[in-house]
Amino acid sequence: MSSSSSSNPSSLDAAAPFEKPRMVVKKILAESQPEGDGATVRRSIGRHELRNLDPFLMLDEFSVSKPAGFPDHPHRGFETVTYMLDGAFTHQDFAGHKGTIRTGDVQWMTAGRGIVHSEMPAADGVQKGLQLWINLSSKDKMIEPRYQELQSKDISCAEKDGVEAKIIAGEAFGVRSPVYTRTPTMYMDFTMQPGSQLHQPIQEGWNAFVYIIDGEGVFGRENSQPVSAHHCVVLGPGDGMSVWNKSGKPLRFALVGGQPLNEPVVQHGPFVMNTRAEIQQAMEDYYYEFRLVDKKFLFPLKSSPEKKKDQWLTAVVYHWMLQEKWTAKTQSPTQTKSNPSIHSPLTIIIPSCRLFHGHSFLPPFTPPPAAAAADAMLTAATAAAALRPAPFSPSTARPLPPVALLSFHPRTHHRLHLSATAEGAGTTAQEGAASPSSPAPPLDEARLSQFAADWQAARAEKESGKILKLQVLRANSGGLIVRFNSLQGFVPNPLLSPAHWCKDPKRPIQDVTKELVGSSISVKVVEVNEEERKLVLSEKDASWSIHSSQVKNGEIYDGIVGSVFHYGAFVHLRFPDGNYHLTGLVHISEVSWDLVQDVRDFLNDGDTVKVIVVNVDLEKSRIALSIRQLEEDPLLETLDKVIPLEADQSPSAGIIASPSETDILPGLDGICNELLQEDGITDVKLGRRALEKRVVSQDLELWLSSVPAKDNQFKLLARAGRQVQEVYLTTSLDQEDIKKAVQRVLGRVP
Structure with missing residues (x-):
């Protein structure tokens, strides 16, 4: 059902002022991480930065394509709310329930005493959505499982002044959702057009947060810094939240609030109870008390000890x-x-x-x-x-x-x-042992002595770090088996030289390693455990010893992206002989001059790139690379290039002012005062303030001009979000000493 509140405002109207407006108290970027079976999620609540926000236990923004997904797994003691943003997911549990939710649909599942289910993509392409875990009170943790499934057309909607609301739970613009929430909860999906604002009441005493799905917005206070997509914003106490969309694009976010349970939370994976004893009981129920019914297990089933x-x-x-x-x-x-x-x-x-x-x-x-x-x-x-x-x-x-x-x-x-x-x-x-009726013949002393000597030799090779040339006996899905005297050693796939994979990045590494059988490769011994009969070797370590001395800071290489993580991308470097011998890391901060929230928005496995070496750590066997340093640095441009001057403006037309005489970026006044405490800096003035076309950082940052100090004048650029402001120093310091002074100041200012 759908309705509009423009002609039927509630007593808590969206335009009403708040006596206690909620401010932003915490901001977390939801970083990508693997989950389930080949799936990827952005987790905000449930990480070490925000373990939980009573009554909320976890929030994931998932992005899944076939055949990845979330195969059979159990839950007990809480509820899961799955909201499909795009695509379709099929849910099936061991009790026989099955259903598919599509774009805009919601499944509100109460796990209660326990359920085992799967959640798998039901359509081609990437399936996207949000999954929220909501805790249950102690009196409700062992209730029977139940479901509420709402199709998109059945979700309450309202629209007012350029703001559209989908009300999954709770009330907005005078429209209330029919969804029953055992733990009192509000859950809304807002889309705000450029230039619009929203003032949404939130029950006092409830915990609340916002998750930005798309766009960027200003939350809490109108002059606050905008927050962009994939951030979770925790709201402080109060009776309502205000949001402004000052960008040129629509802003979409989920607002979630709930009444705290104020009970102990003991969590062990998918089990959330109040005590450790209850967690242990949940694990025993799951592992020891299945019931077999038509080749399916129902969880749990109480049974006698016998x-x-x-x-x-x-x-x-x-x-x-x-x-x-x-x-x-x-x-x-x-x-x-x-x-x-x-x-x-x-x-x-x-x-x-x-x-x-x-x-x-x-x-x-x-x-x-x-x-x-x-x-x-x-x-x-x-x-x-x-x-x-x-x-x-x-x-x-x-x-x-x-x-x-x-x-x-x-x-x-x-x-x-x-x-x-x-x-x-x-x-x-x-496995591999002889049966009692036909015992294996004992090893003769000579062979035992040979084995002992070869294990001793392996330990000596590990200590010396010597490069060995060993024959490949066979390959399996995990790596290569090589011969070391009378022993067999293992070279795991991750410890192979990148040269093999880079010959054809689209081929599975298992196909590549099969072609190495019978050849010889250069390796180093990295692990020796005679008791467990484990001998591990590394071709990658041998390649480092051979080729690392050729890599120098400032050199530019062609490369192939090997793997991408939330913190950066590993790039295999192409050497003059045409082979890719070594691998370096492009940290997320060195991917682009633009704001990088997800490295996969810029780089993917198999991409060809040009990189520059910024550091070689011989002790830790690491190479630091950069892509953005091969591009022109937009942050070292003058403000005139960021936004051209108007006809009546000039650098001398009254643009210089003291920090107290002009509008100033939030937090910059404290930095200016600290700069005046540094020896060699006698004055600090603020220059022009403007907006950039792109966001470089959400936080306030200071950038040094590439122009050396002249006539005791030096310029800094302060940037936050899309805002930029000039800061002029009167100083006797040179460029390097100014850099050190700025670093000391930033270390003192929180």
Whole structure:
């Protein structure tokens, strides 16, 4: 339903003044981070800068394309609100509920006592939206799960004076949403046209924040600095919020507020309760108390202690067989011939840490005592056999018998092996170990001595840092296996030289490494652990030792972007021989002179770029690169180039004034006063103030002019958002000493 409030204003009209206007008390840039299965989110609430804002636990702006998404994961003790900005997402849980929300739709899910569900893209292209986690009070944490799903056409709307509001929860412009919120909450999507302003009441005592989806706006106080997209703005106490759109583009943001619960918050991944004991119970319920219903698990199911043993292994084995890749190992012809009744063992790998939407956490995977778990093992084997009735052996037409034994890997407890005989008498063995009936022959002393000597040699090579030339025996999905005397070492893909991948950046690295089998590569030993039989080598470290001395500050290289993160991009450098031997980092601050909020807006994997070397750290094996320093620095231009002078203006036409005599950028007066305290600076005057075409930084920054001081005069440029102002110093200092003085001042001024 849709309505307008222009003819029916409420008692809390949007234009009404506030006795206690809410000001901005915190501003957080939501930085991109991986989440779920290949998805990317911008998280603002739920990071270390803002762990939570009672009753809000997390806010993600997600951006997901197939096949990435958020596969099966549990929740307990709170609500999730998913608001689709663009595209479509399909929700499905283990209780049989399924639905798809599209652009403008909302799903308000109360997890309550527990639910296991998935959230996956339902359309091609990039699917974008917001997901908010809202805490439940202690009395509501164990209620039954429920859903409220609203299509875009059913969401209440209102419009007034160039401001459009979609009211997901709460009230705006006299229009109230029909959504029921167990924790009292307001949630609105505002779009403001250029030049418009908004004055929205917010219940006193509630916590509230704004998330900017697109554009930039001024919040709290009209002369405040504008805040741009992907920022979360926390509002202080008061009875209302004011917003101004002073830009030339529409401003879109979400306003969210809620009544604090004022209860303890104990969170462990997707479980949010009030005590640690409740968290432990939630984990036990999830891992130990599944119920098998039509090949789905319902979470949780209370059961007697006597049933937990059976449920434990049945749930774990069956759950991971449903969700994880599992393979049947083929026995050798000699084994099959000598004992045709033995089928190939089924190996199930259980990851030690699973990443759920919101958080990753380590499951309490402690196996039950062997004596108490015998019945559970039989139950687990029965469930496993029912999954795959076809025989494991190609030469056998019989299904697996319903009796098998199951054991845990003696070291990690994370690898399960099942094997069975036609008679139902099973055997269990660690991978690669001989069966009890035919023990492996003991290694002779000479071979043991050789192994010991080679492990000692590996440790010596690691200490010396010597570059070794080793043969590649084979490749797997994770890297290369190389020969080191009688030992085999591993070169992980991330420790390979970038030269391999850069030959064809579009090819998967696994295809590239297969072509290296049989060749020799230069490596260095980086890890030796004889007890765990681990020998790790690095081709990247060897490349650094060979080529780093050729890299000098100020040199310009062609490069290929290898990977992009929220803090910058790693670029592989092309050397004169045509190969890409080394990798450097372009920090986010060196990507562009423009304001960079997301590096992926400027750079993507596989892009070709030109970079300049700004620093080589031989001790830490790091190369710092810059892209923007190859471009003209717009911040060193004079103000005349930023905005041309009007016909009646000139540098001498009254543009110089003391800080107290002219309009001044917020925060600049304190800096001017501190500058006067520096030896060698006798006067500080302010010059012209203007607006730039682009935003370079939201925070106040000082930039030194490229023109040296002349006649004891030197100019600085102060910039904040799109605003710029000249600052003139009368000083006896040279350019370098002025720079040091400014750095000291900025260190003193908060």
